Amino acid sequence: MRPKITLKKIAKEFEVSISTVSKALKDSNEISKDLREKIQAFAKLYNYKPNSLAVRLQNQQTKVIGVVVPDIVHHFFSMVIRGIEEVTNQRGYNVMICLSNESFDKEVMNIEMFTNGSVDGLIASISKETQKKNDYSHFKNLLEDDFPLVMFDRINEDFSCDKVIIDDVSGAMNATSHLIETGCKKIALVTTPNEITVGALRKKGYVKALQSHGLEVDTNLMVEVNEKQSIQEQIEELFDRNVPDGIFAVNEVYAVTAMNVAREKGYKIPEDISVIGFTDGPISQLALPPLTTVVQHGFTMGKQAAELLLDRIESKEDIQPQKIVLSTNLKIRKSTKSV
Amino acid sequence: MRPKITLKKIAKEFEVSISTVSKALKDSNEISKDLREKIQAFAKLYNYKPNSLAVRLQNQQTKVIGVVVPDIVHHFFSMVIRGIEEVTNQRGYNVMICLSNESFDKEVMNIEMFTNGSVDGLIASISKETQKKNDYSHFKNLLEDDFPLVMFDRINEDFSCDKVIIDDVSGAMNATSHLIETGCKKIALVTTPNEITVGALRKKGYVKALQSHGLEVDTNLMVEVNEKQSIQEQIEELFDRNVPDGIFAVNEVYAVTAMNVAREKGYKIPEDISVIGFTDGPISQLALPPLTTVVQHGFTMGKQAAELLLDRIESKEDIQPQKIVLSTNLKIRKSTKSV
DNA sequence: ACAGGTTACGAAAACGTTATAGTTTTAATA
DNA sequence: TATTAAAACTATAACGTTTTCGTAACCTGT
Known part of the structure; x- marks a missing residue:
């Protein structure tokens, strides 16, 4: 890399001190207009830029x-x-x-x-x-x-x-409530293991919604996805246990995977099973049918x-x-x- | 923020020079073992870390x-x-x-x-x-x-x-060839405007594949997507002009959108229309059916x-x-x- | 006891900049 | 012509390091 031009080099060029150059480049009127302009022109020509490390060290930020x-x-x-x-x-x-x-x-x-x-x-x-x-x-x-x-x-x-x-809890609650209000009675939850805080919070919202609508909370309808294994298989197991008529998933991938599993098993969406995901990304938008989601901004x-x-x-x-x-x-x- | 501890402060603490501290922390045996250890312990206690700006300025990197x-x-x-x-x-x-x-x-x-x-x-x-x-x-x-x-x-x-x-050209060529070899005769291209170089290159590969298989290059089968307008509508127009039996799209979004349009118009994938995309992301993996794609690593x-x-x-x-x-x-x- | 070497440390320059506090030069005033 | 003020520029310290060189103080052997 070509060596960078510094105040020192400019100073030498004009046979003035470094401070003079510094001030000239800051357009300080402590320096005569004549010299100022010459120095500025020179700096521009050689594409001088203050070394950011030095500036930062000096300014302590x-x-x-x-x-x-x-x-x-x-x-x-x-x-x-x-x-x-x-x-x-x-x-x-x-x-x-x-x-x-x-x-x-x-x-x-x-x-x-x-x-x-x-x-x-x-x-x-x-x-x-x-x-x-x-x-x-x-x-x-x-x-x-x-x-x-x-x-x-x-x-x-x-x-x-x-x-x-x-507001993960409210988001999940609204989503679940929406499923209930559109006629779902057996709503599954596809979530992460509980140590992922956002997963835990969304589960809380899901449970709250069920309870406030007087629906039973059924652990058989819950999947805590272990990402080390196949997501699809874990959701298939849910279907084997208990076929839901609504699914709330805590992210896009789980939601679309659930949708695909449902489809493969011959269920129609949303007629047979409704699905809601979390996060409004391209996966949700491009899914068929497009996915209803909780958008987190x-x-x-x-x-x-x-x-x-x-x-x-x-x-x-x-x-x-x-x-x-x-x-x-x-x-x-x-x-x-x-x- | 709490003021950071520096060599200077440590030096003052031990009433030695900055150089001594610097060397002690570098475990130089120019410094007596006794002092070295004391300084190191002190530095550790106060969680001393060399200021990276100063080091970078010094080292010129x-x-x-x-x-x-x-x-x-x-x-x-x-x-x-x-x-x-x-x-x-x-x-x-x-x-x-x-x-x-x-x-x-x-x-x-x-x-x-x-x-x-x-x-x-x-x-x-x-x-x-x-x-x-x-x-x-x-x-x-x-x-x-x-x-x-x-x-x-x-x-x-x-x-x-x-x-x-x-190798955009080869990638596109292989994809298009694969469509041809699996029986497609009217292959559409969904690409970007020509000034996007990768789009242009992929189009080149598409054309090359057609030509080397003796198929006609039909501009009616090409869509240059203007992203300022609806992608879906632009692909629908393609179908209105000329229904393809294969589609090569230069990215995931175009590919899945094309697939969705085809589906909505009642075509089966891949029986009626085959689709290949570019870039192997979650959109392709989660699409239904999962999308055949050119994976660019x-x-x-x-x-x-x-x-x-x-x-x-x-x-x-x-x-x-x-x-x-x-x-x-x-x-x-x-x-x-x-x- | 003294040259010679070793040990243990310090001084100072350097990296490139900014800012404060001088100092010199020039011009204006009495 | 001496005084003073303004204009134009310089010196220096500082930011926090690293590194080279220098120099005390101590020890060793003769």
Whole structure:
């Protein structure tokens, strides 16, 4: 790479001091107009840009924020990242992204790395393995140092930091209620193992809806998907046990897989079985029939998280941690019956 | 945020010089074992980490690479990023991601920003708008400065930089040939406007396959999708003009949309119409029937791009730009007839 | 007791910038 | 012509490291 041009080199060229060049480039009128313009022209010609490392070291801020997400090949998380990116860019920050790949160790490493002064703050969502392990010391260390941190979606309620989540319970409740109100009586739940907090919350909403409508809660109608095995087979087992007339799944993939299983077994959707998913991505939109889903506004979530973080970073006084709860809405398409 | 502990503070604590502390923490035996251990213990206790900005400024390398992609909510691009992340992390680098959102201006800004010393090198894929505008001066500036640059997927053949692409022509040719060999005679193409290079290349492969099998090339069977309008309607128009018995689409979304349109018009897949898509994402896998696709190995592409970049960054001599062409393979599922 | 070597540490420059506090030069005033 | 103020520029410290070189103090053997 061609060596970069620096203040020093420009200074030598004009036989003036570095400070003069610095000021000239800042268009300070401490420097004569004549010299100023010459220096500026020269700098432009050689495409001078202040070395960002030096500037950051000097200003004691990086204008970079770190993002730790479990996965990026994932509609919801990538939408969140897009939201984060939008806000941070508008406000003059850049984004450094690390993936935990749902691994505890990698998450710890990422967090460790980010605290060496390379970022001004962090936005994170907890990996599945960490949730299973229930070990949050790496986050707690951050908070002890008052490191600006915003958690989103997969959070830990105990942390005293900014949080942005969606109202999983209500979302699931609305979805389940909608199934009930359109005539379903035997509603299955396809969810994650209970240690995934959002799965647990959505299950809670599902149960609540059943109870408030006076329906029986039947564990035979529930599947906790083990992702290490075939999703399809696990759903087929549900059908073998007990054929539902409605299915609420906690994500797109489970929902569409359930729909496909139902179809293969000869059931019509939504006539025989209604299906509702969670997260409104292309999978839901392109499914046949298009899937009714709980839309969780990932883009908004990312934007909100970024706003919270930058506000915290830029504020002088310390502000109370906030918790923003985003409500979901039900996007009704063709996989459920009309009222 | 709690002020970070520095060498200076540790030095003051022990009433020794900064150099001593620095060496002690590096376990240099220039420092007496006794003092060394005391300093190390102290540093550990206070969770000392070298300020990465200072280290980077000193070493004149950031150990960060920049990535500029058109979009992140996109299976292929996110797979590439995952590949990049894997390699860079293994080799001790971090990734800074910027999105161009398919916009020329944002792409230029991103590139500009990255050349202020914040990254050691760049991996990029060109935005659609840039391809339309055909203005590549921002990339050319980089190359003039010998800035380490690797382009992937959406590249410009004229640049003398490392490139990683897939063999779009062959991929499309194989897909089309497969349609022909399984009995299709009237094969439609659903592609992008011609200025999107990968679209153009895939069209080329489609045409080549037709010709080599002695089939007529019929523009009536081609759709260049304008994404500003409804994809579905544009494909419906194709059916109104001329009903195909095979469809080759240049991406997942077009393929599944085509399949849905065909289904709604009462055609059976694959009995009446076979469909092949491009990119093997969840949309293809979860479609009903599961979609036969050209798999473009995004993860591998990301890994290769990262390897090329880091090799270039770390090598002393300048190395010749390389062009890696990844071959695709056809994943045969249920949307095409068996031979 | 003293050259010679070893051990243990410190000083200072360097990375590229910014900002504060001078200092010199020029011009204006009495 | 001496005084003063304004204009134009410089020196320096600072951000937090790393690294090369230098130098005390101590020990060893003769």
